[in-house]
Amino acid sequence: MFEYCSDPRSLEGLQWLSCYLTTATHFSFYWSFLTVLTLLAVTAPLALAFGFAGASAARSHVLPVSWLGRAYIAAVRGIPDIVFFLFFVIALDQGIEWFRHLFVCEDLSQPVWNNGEFRVCPAAKVPANDASPFMVSAYSFTLAVTTFAIVFGAFAANVLYGAMTAVPRAQLETAEAYGMSHRQVFRRVLVPQMWIYALPGLSNLWLILIKATPLLFLLGIKDAVYWARELGSAKTSGNNPYPHGDWRLFYFLALLVFYLVSTRVSEILLARLTRRLSRGQATRAGEDMRKGGAAT
Amino acid sequence: MKKLLLATAFAAIAGVASAQDAIKIGTEGAYEPYNYIDQATGKLVGFEIELGGELCKRANLTCEFVQNDWDSIIPNLQSGNYDAIMAGMSITDERKKVITFSDNYTPPSxxxxxxxxxxxxxxxxxxxxxxxxxxxxxxxxxxxxxxxxxxxxxxxxxxxxxxxxxxxxxxxxxxxxxxxxxxxxxxxxxxxxxxLGGGIGIGLRQSDTELKAKFDGAIQAMKADGSLNALIEKYFGPESEKF
Incomplete structure (x- = not known):
């Protein structure tokens, strides 16, 4: 980074530190925070979409659809996260390759699963053997986002399902009295009103999602926790330009600050959102707002 | 009909062989000086990274190292996420039940x-x-x-x-x-x-006999011309055990 960094062994104090904190590995560490934030930004809406679909399906009047929704919620909520993240990702990855295997491979005589080994022809490999490093990380990132979305989607589905049933029956009845169809009631009355009931549960999920991001390393993505561990681990003087002892404590303190700041910022934003969503609702908070507004 | 089948089989094997020219090698990246992350550049370096590059050159393979947690390093080989393991893995009978090993590239350590x-x-x-x-x-x-x-x-x-x-x-x-x-x-x-153990070797899938033969050949050649000993001395010092 800086010119004087070419011989780190001769440096001391702040100069040494400035060089140490600007090594390529440290920049990977700084970037990994962005990876975490990107994952959150992509996963949250996707999980919400999964949740909405799951909840709508569970409420459906068509039995098979309702079963499907309920099965999704029950199955995913019942499986421990770590099992899901270890097993499901490998299963998803192998599933994709097996599916491609059926179509692009010429020789299908060999079993794909054999003696504990999983073999598809090279053409069916995802990502391909000669794929660029960017494609490889993009692929694993997509797998990670999908897995996170499915897991958190199931919890979100349950929250939204509860929120949908929490909307006062009187509101829906009134809508029906106006001659709205089932679908119109759902879209115009139920969905706009349910968010305020769903928000406490969803905000819990959001905070848990923030804290669950270190699971990323299980999926082969080098996240902030991986780099904190790697950079903080003791480095001997033989092969490392910047030898140091066990500094994991400092790196984990930095992580602590990052996660605390993220949750605090989320709390502030969620509080604002709650106020915004309460407006005009048939809830205590909404009622208070209405009266407060009328008094002024 | 038999001939046709045979021909297809050969074509399939040939296809596998040519595509195997590009392979991935899994490593842990946290085991100095065998394999670790270079502090300044963030790249994988170490004895096994340099050795792997040399072996691949001799065996006419294009190799790329990928990093994987030690815990899941064998399952990920089995499921085809990479084709070989060079991670300071000693050759043991227990591991041989699951995967196969090339000739050892360090003496029993x-x-x-x-x-x-x-x-x-x-x-x-x-x-x-x-x-x-x-x-x-x-x-x-x-x-x-x-x-x-x-x-x-x-x-x-x-x-x-x-x-x-x-x-x-x-x-x-x-x-x-x-x-x-x-x-x-x-x-x-x-x-x-x-x-302990029978030295460190390259971990491979049991079905990859052809890849094993290639690596074995390259390791034997490096043992014969002394370049493997030179590399061991470079990373582990003059007192280290050599072939």
């Missing part, structure tokens, strides 16, 4: 103890730290009277000795010696070397 003082107890009632799923952890587990304390990374096994959680750490001697040398006397090597 010495494992050793490192502790806070030279008179540390490693016998009856001693708590010894070792990395999960390693040959050393297996050895400690078999010692009557020892309590095994397992950690996911090598670094944590050393930290356990520093903070008094374990009486000693048991690992590859080549890994521990530089750490003891750096500690300024806080950590010392105990004079109790144990030879």
């Amino acid at each position: 010495k494992s050793s103890y490192m502790a806070a003082s030279a008179d540390a107890n490693t016998g009856e009632g001693a708590v010894i730290s070792a990395q999960t799923g390693t040959i050393q952890a297996g050895y400690i587990a078999e010692q009557a009277g020892n309590t095994l304390l397992e950690f996911a990374t090598p670094d944590e096994t050393v930290a356990a000795v520093k903070n008094g959680e374990a009486d000693a750490v048991f690992a590859d001697k080549d890994y521990l010696v530089p750490i003891a040398g750096d500690s300024g006397g806080a950590l010392v090597m105990l004079d109790k070397d144990v030879a």
Whole structure:
């Protein structure tokens, strides 16, 4: 980074530190925070979409659809996260390759699963053997986002399902009295009103999602926790330009600050959102707002 | 019909062979000086990275190293995420049940103890730290009277000795010696070397006989012309065991 960094062994104090904190590995560490934030930004809406679909399906009047929704919620909520993240990702990855295997491979005589080994022809490999490093990380990132979305989607589905049933029956009845169809009631009355009931549960999920991001390393993505561990681990003087002892404590303190700041910022934003969503609702908070507004 | 089948089979094998020219090698990237992340550049470096590059050149393969957690390094080989393991993995009978190994590229390596003082107890009632799923952890587990304390990374096994959680750490001697040398006397090597396993080899899928033959050939050639010994000396010092 800086010119004087070419011989780190001769440096001391702040100069040494400035060089140490600007090594390529440290920049990977700084970037990994962005990876975490990107994952959150992509996963949250996707999980919400999964949740909405799951909840709508569970409420459906068509039995098979309702079963499907309920099965999704029950199955995913019942499986421990770590099992899901270890097993499901490998299963998803192998599933994709097996599916491609059926179509692009010429020789299908060999079993794909054999003696504990999983073999598809090279053409069916995802990502391909000669794929660029960017494609490889993009692929694993997509797998990670999908897995996170499915897991958190199931919890979100349950929250939204509860929120949908929490909307006062009187509101829906009134809508029906106006001659709205089932679908119109759902879209115009139920969905706009349910968010305020769903928000406490969803905000819990959001905070848990923030804290669950270190699971990323299980999926082969080098996240902030991986780099904190790697950079903080003791480095001997033989092969490392910047030898140091066990500094994991400092790196984990930095992580602590990052996660605390993220949750605090989320709390502030969620509080604002709650106020915004309460407006005009048939809830205590909404009622208070209405009266407060009328008094002024 | 038979001929046709045979021809298809050959074509299939040929297809596999040509595509195998580009292979991936899995490594842990946390085991100095075998394989680790270069502090300045963030790239994988170490004895096995340099050796792997040379072996691939000799075997006419295009190789790329990928990093994987030690815990899941064998399952990911099995499921085809990479085609070989070079991660300081000793050849043992237990691992041979699941995967196959190339010829060893280091002689049977010495494992050793490192502790806070030279008179540390490693016998009856001693708590010894070792990395999960390693040959050393297996050895400690078999010692009557020892309590095994397992950690996911090598670094944590050393930290356990520093903070008094374990009486000693048991690992590859080549890994521990530089750490003891750096500690300024806080950590010392105990004079109790144990030879374990059949040396370190490249871990491969059992069905990849062709890849194994290629690597075996390249390793034998490097043993014969002395270049492997030179590389061992470069990374592990002049006193290290050679072929």
